[in-house]
Amino acid sequence: MRVETRKQEIIRVAATLFKDxxxxxxxxxxxxxxxxxKAASLYNHINSKQDILKDIIISLAEEFxxxxxxxxxxxxxxxxxxxxxxALHVNIAGRNTDEMASLNNDWMHLEEKLEYYLQLRENYxxxxxxxxxxxxxxxxxxxxxxxxxxxxxxxxxRSLYLWIPDHEDYNPNQFAAELAEILLHGIxx
Amino acid sequence: MRVETRKQEIIRVAATLFKDxxxxxxxxxxxxxxxxxKAASLYNHINSKQDILKDIIISLAEEFxxxxxxxxxxxxxxxxxxxxxxALHVNIAGRNTDEMASLNNDWMHLEEKLEYYLQLRENYxxxxxxxxxxxxxxxxxxxxxxxxxxxxxxxxxRSLYLWIPDHEDYNPNQFAAELAEILLHGIxx
DNA sequence: AAGATAGACTAACAAATGTTAGTTTAATCA
DNA sequence: TGATTAAACTAACATTTGTTAGTCTATCTT
Numbered sequence: 003m004r005v006e007t008r009k010q011e012i013i014r015v016a017a018t019l020f021k022d023x024x025x026x027x028x029x030x031x032x033x034x035x036x037x038x039x040k041a042a043s044l045y046n047h048i049n050s051k052q053d054i055l056k057d058i059i060i061s062l063a064e065e066f067x068x069x070x071x072x073x074x075x076x077x078x079x080x081x082x083x084x085x086x087x088x089a090l091h092v093n094i095a096g097r098n099t100d101e102m103a104s105l106n107n108d109w110m111h112l113e114e115k116l117e118y119y120l121q122l123r124e125n126y127x128x129x130x131x132x133x134x135x136x137x138x139x140x141x142x143x144x145x146x147x148x149x150x151x152x153x154x155x156x157x158x159x160r161s162l163y164l165w166i167p168d169h170e171d172y173n174p175n176q177f178a179a180e181l182a183e184i185l186l187h188g189i190x191x
Numbered sequence: 192m193r194v195e196t197r198k199q200e201i202i203r204v205a206a207t208l209f210k211d212x213x214x215x216x217x218x219x220x221x222x223x224x225x226x227x228x229k230a231a232s233l234y235n236h237i238n239s240k241q242d243i244l245k246d247i248i249i250s251l252a253e254e255f256x257x258x259x260x261x262x263x264x265x266x267x268x269x270x271x272x273x274x275x276x277x278a279l280h281v282n283i284a285g286r287n288t289d290e291m292a293s294l295n296n297d298w299m300h301l302e303e304k305l306e307y308y309l310q311l312r313e314n315y316x317x318x319x320x321x322x323x324x325x326x327x328x329x330x331x332x333x334x335x336x337x338x339x340x341x342x343x344x345x346x347x348x349r350s351l352y353l354w355i356p357d358h359e360d361y362n363p364n365q366f367a368a369e370l371a372e373i374l375l376h377g378i379x380x
Numbered sequence: 381a382a383g384a385t386a387g388a389c390t391a392a393c394a395a396a397t398g399t400t401a402g403t404t405t406a407a408t409c410a
Numbered sequence: 411t412g413a414t415t416a417a418a419c420t421a422a423c424a425t426t427t428g429t430t431a432g433t434c435t436a437t438c439t440t
Contacts (some may be wrong), residue, residue, distance in 0.1 A: 007419075023299065026215035028400060042399080043418050051398065081379065107296060110212060122282055143378050149358075154373045157350035158343045165342045180335055183341050188377025189332050190270065197387075219428060231429080232388050240428065 009047040012037060012145045016054045021103035021163075025055055056115050058104045063122045065094055070129050078135030085182050087130065088159065092178040095106075095162035102163030130156065155185050198236040201226060205243045208353075210292035214244055214300045225339065245304050247293045252311045254283055255322075259318050269326030274371050277348065281367040284351035291352030319345065344374050 005015070014037050030051055032064050032142065034041040041106045048054055069090040073083050112119055131152050137143035143151070158181070195203070204225050208217045219240055223230040238245055258279040262272050284291050301308055320341050326332035332340070347370070355361065 017377045024213055024215055024296075026213055027300065029396075031396085039417085041397095042401095042420080045399070046417055107213075111216065144372075146373065146378070150354075150366075150369055151373060151378050153350070154370065155378075158346040160336070160350070161346035165339075166366045168437065169338075177339075180339055181343065183333075184335065184340060184377075186377055186379045187338055188373075188375055188379075189335070189344075190375045190377075218426075221428085228387085229389065230427095231390080231431095234429070235387055 012047055013054055013057050017058050017100035017104060020055075020058070020108060021100045024072045025104065025108040033154055052111075052113055053092060055104060055108060055111060058101050059109055059112060059119060060115055062094070062098060062101050062105045065167045066090070066101075066126055067122050069094070070126055074129055079142060080133050080140060081142045081186065083133045084137070084155070084186060085178075087133070088155075088185065089175075089178045091159040091162055092174050092181065095159075096166055096174050098148075099167050106160055106163065127152065127156070158185060200245050201233060201236055202243055206247050206289035206293060209244075209247070209297060210289045214240075214293065214297040233250055241302055244293060244297060244300060245291050248298055248301060248308060249304055251283070251287060251290050251294050253309055255279070255315055256311050258283070259315050263318055263322075268331060269322050269329060270331045270375065272322045273326070273375060274367075276322070276368045277344075277371045277374065278364075280348040280351055281363055281370065284364050286350075288352045288356050295349055295352065316341065316345070318323070347374060 004067045016028070017031050019032060028042060034044055037044070058076060070087070073086045073090065076083065076086065078086075109119055109123075110188070133146055134143060134148045134151050138145055138148065139163070169177075201222070208221060208225060216256070219230045219233060223233055226233070259276070262275045262279065265272065265275065267275075298308055298312075299305070304315050320337055323332060323337045324338050327334055327337065358366075
């Protein structure tokens, strides 16, 4: 089975609506209308609105966690790890632009899974920070506050979901390289 | 009159609630409870929920517009203009962390003022982009896609409202300088 | 003291919201 | 063919939501 189930279709359409208006502002009737059915019919496929959000966010968060684990295990320089992280974000964001909006903007509306999500995020950022610190230790990276460096890079990576849909002709690999150039080497000539 | 009016107090408290849950998820009863009064009492001071959002966002957007106008008029290098922009964001975000959340996350819920807001934003970004292009022209800035450079820097500047409250001891001027170092010269040693 | 004002209250509203129950229809499988 | 299933429907529900109307009270102003 390679085809999308009705449930997956609902979740995908929900993500596009969530991207534009946010989870709280999208009603089940909005979602139903976008699907061409009545709101009650949605419940033949999904359990609740909350469940849709959970499916969108948790699967994405776990994909980032898995990607980071691979990077942490690779035996390369800190700078190369940062390059891999940038490529990871470009890759995941490129395949999930709508879903990334929910991950970034609606995670606080998770209920049962909120704590789990926060654990994944803290773990991800801790790994990211440790790579930066290691790079500072080996003098690959300038000796500035690791939190500020992390904040700066991660802010840009988190916003990729906004940039990508406006540049449909972009080449992921080339774009990741250009972004790495800007983030790691700066823009000053 | 230097003291806060009741209306200003309501708007300020609303901004803190909007920051945590977003405009759509905050009810007038939530806001009333945070103020220690009943929801109906809010309407002795404000016209509507929408009006609160408008006040928060438009005044901030106009402050950015004014700041950008000053920078555009200054006769300095492109790189120095970028430094001024970074300082502008650190300054405004530092004094309005809660309000910045609405500007970033809830602008799409503006109704009558949505078009006006979008005009201000487009104008702001056009000025920002022109500074980058000029810098590329004078070889101050590397010759990469101006849109990508703008995206990268602006993503970080837009996220400042998240960084600042977690670092209460920060020195705005020193922080702006450190951020400029990272954004303009990169982190690679 | 009288009047005005600021700012709270109760009561109520129409509309919107997430969801459930039970039913119908059309396609698939034995 | 008959049974099963996937997926839609109508109707309704209990809450929640933003807001209005009208009232009361305490504090200023004249």
